[in-house]
Amino acid sequence: MKRGLPCLLFALVVSLSLAMLLPAPAPAAYKSEYKLSVVVGPKFPWGEGATKFADLVRERTKGRINIKVYTSSSLMAGKQTNEFLILKQGVADFAFASTINWSSTINELNLFNLPFFFPDYQTLDAVKEGSVGKKIAALLEEKGVLFLGWGENGFREITNSKRAIHTPADLDGLKIRVVGTPAFIDTMKALGANPVNMNWGEAQVAFQQGVVDGQENPVVGVLIPVQIWQFHKYITLWHYVIDPLMLTVNQEVFQSFTPEDRKIVRAAAGEATNWQVETVRKGLIPPDLSALDLLKSKGMEITTLTKKERQLFIDKTRGVYEEWKGKIGKDLVEEAEKIIESH
Numbered sequence: 001m002k003r004g005l006p007c008l009l010f011a012l013v014v015s016l017s018l019a020m021l022l023p024a025p026a027p028a029a030y031k032s033e034y035k036l037s038v039v040v041g042p043k044f045p046w047g048e049g050a051t052k053f054a055d056l057v058r059e060r061t062k063g064r065i066n067i068k069v070y071t072s073s074s075l076m077a078g079k080q081t082n083e084f085l086i087l088k089q090g091v092a093d094f095a096f097a098s099t100i101n102w103s104s105t106i107n108e109l110n111l112f113n114l115p116f117f118f119p120d121y122q123t124l125d126a127v128k129e130g131s132v133g134k135k136i137a138a139l140l141e142e143k144g145v146l147f148l149g150w151g152e153n154g155f156r157e158i159t160n161s162k163r164a165i166h167t168p169a170d171l172d173g174l175k176i177r178v179v180g181t182p183a184f185i186d187t188m189k190a191l192g193a194n195p196v197n198m199n200w201g202e203a204q205v206a207f208q209q210g211v212v213d214g215q216e217n218p219v220v221g222v223l224i225p226v227q228i229w230q231f232h233k234y235i236t237l238w239h240y241v242i243d244p245l246m247l248t249v250n251q252e253v254f255q256s257f258t259p260e261d262r263k264i265v266r267a268a269a270g271e272a273t274n275w276q277v278e279t280v281r282k283g284l285i286p287p288d289l290s291a292l293d294l295l296k297s298k299g300m301e302i303t304t305l306t307k308k309e310r311q312l313f314i315d316k317t318r319g320v321y322e323e324w325k326g327k328i329g330k331d332l333v334e335e336a337e338k339i340i341e342s343h
């Protein structure tokens with residue numbers, strides 16, 4: 001028995017020595033680059049928010065998670081409605097996406113396309129941050145995409161080169177450029193306008209040639225960066241639909257990060273989206289109306305609908321609301337309505 005003791009000690013020393021020679025367990029295998037998809041250019045508030053998120057993650061993970069922002073729909077060959085698919089399939093790892101572009105794939109996101117549904121930012125925030133927002137996040141997760149935070153492109157206002165718009169009758173016969181979302185097209189037709197679906201490059205040429213009369217887009221998010229006053233004199237602040245943004249990540253990609261890095265990503269997403277929302281609302285909420293003052297200084301005539309005038313547009317598009325309520329899901333729409341009414 002005594003002879004066996006040195007042998008045991010020797011075996012233990014050899015085992016410890018071998019253990020020290022073996023490499024330490026490797027950390028999660030990270031990519032050298034993670035792709036983040038954005039449909040707009042880098043100088044729009046939307047693109048700036050994506051860049052801020054990427055920079056924060058890179059800095060706080062000390063380069064472990066290196067996110068590169070791919071702007072102007074470059075990962076989807078310009079087809080904006082394909083963004084959800086490329087994220088789900090892993091062509092993109094992250095996306096800072098518009099609910100509009102994903103609504104053709106995920107019907108529930110058409111909630112934000114319902115005409116004249118959200119009267120103001122307060123009700124919008126209450127819906128996003130409440131039970132409805134949580135259900136949308138859960139829905140995305142079921143489809144393999146993790147929701148990280150709400151951004152915003154803004155309320156979409158209408159501009160044109162012909163006349164001020166106070167009532168639905170003022171839209172009769174106007175050719176209005178819209179994105180190719182069916183709900184938008186239905187709304188414009190219900191109001192008596194002639195919706196024209198085309199990309200922004202084509203639209204600018206059409207404005208210059210006078211073959212298209214107007215368009216709809218958010219003020220700070222789009223109209224100021226593209227200098228809409230080059231084409232249109234009239235703008236009506238009608239808040240007909242809102243354009244929330246969703247910062248998202250492929251679920252498998254997110255799960256490949258360490259728990260510590262997941263916390264960093266979530267925190268960076270919250271910080272970047274909050275900054276982006278503040279940026280895109282700046283100059284549009286009293287007492288700071290500097291964004292509207294800029295439009296006036298460029299010669300634009302601003303019409304702000306009264307509550308009575310806005311009701312005319314609501315009544316005119318009631319059929320569109322009823323049709324899309326069924327497609328979105330009656331329960332989800334009514335849940336959102338209760339939240340809006342309580343605020």
